[in-house]
Amino acid sequence: MDWTHYRFRTLWSLPVPPAAVYGALERAEEYPAWWRQVRDVTRLDDTTGVVRIRSFLPYDLSFTVREVRRDPSAGVLEAALSGDLQGWARWTVTATPSGSLARYDQVVDVNKPLLSRLAVPGRPVFRANHWLMMRAGRRGLLARLQAV
Template structure:
């Protein structure tokens, strides 16, 4: 599910659009509560199922890296999302100092929403696979 970038809008409502631009790459358009979009390409450079790592390079309004790290935890799975990016969108760079609390809150909202959306999506996926 995490490697299928084109399907992110199905479970992560803030990912408003995903356009496949390569076998392991997509252009994503994201918007949370604040009235601005972030558009960037995500290129999955590392896909290691054994280690439970899916890592991507981000290029566009966000430049940097993002990674999903997956490992067993009790009877379930622990999923950790790590992101190290620089915002390159000029408007956000100009507003960064004065609007930082709002930007941080907006990002937190998007991350919590993605967590809920993925849990819901996976629950439906698992329910559909049961005999």
């Protein structure tokens, strides 16, 4: 097993129309305004940016995000990641009877040296750290969308 390889899936049920959820998720440069763990998003061009995140644990991850798919009709946003994280991430937003379901899938290898050295003993803590970040993201997005 490669202890630095991670697969994540997070589901956010939101009582908001899919178009509003998708619209907020496609504006990554605004994430720091509603998702406190997303510390910085620096746009490099129309399809690429650098993101810096920090959740509960005291370390930052910095990576380049390059858009590979933007399909509003399918509700899909997909990006390739490189840097401290290498892999891909995808949002898929679909309608539900009560609003929307935002599904986040991510498959990455962690390249940050400290996290690689701590891969085996730290894995459960790193996964919990990701879970906490995603929980806070849902809360932040919901608050932002309900305030509009």
